[in-house]
Amino acid sequence: MLWSPKLGLPLPADLAEWAGLMGGMGFAMSNVLVAGSRANCPP
Numbered sequence: 001m002l003w004s005p006k007l008g009l010p011l012p013a014d015l016a017e018w019a020g021l022m023g024g025m026g027f028a029m030s031n032v033l034v035a036g037s038r039a040n041c042p043p
Contacts, residue, residue: 003010012018 012021
């Protein structure tokens with residue numbers, strides 16, 4: 001988790017890391033959408 005500026009931009013190295021990143025972003029987006037839809041629904 002320690003990043004050195006000499007190494008460049010910290011991008012995922014392989015397909016598994018990209019899949020994990022996309023899965024995490026999708027999970028976070030679904031949480032945001034569910035929370036937003038609950039805010040717009042009547043009790």
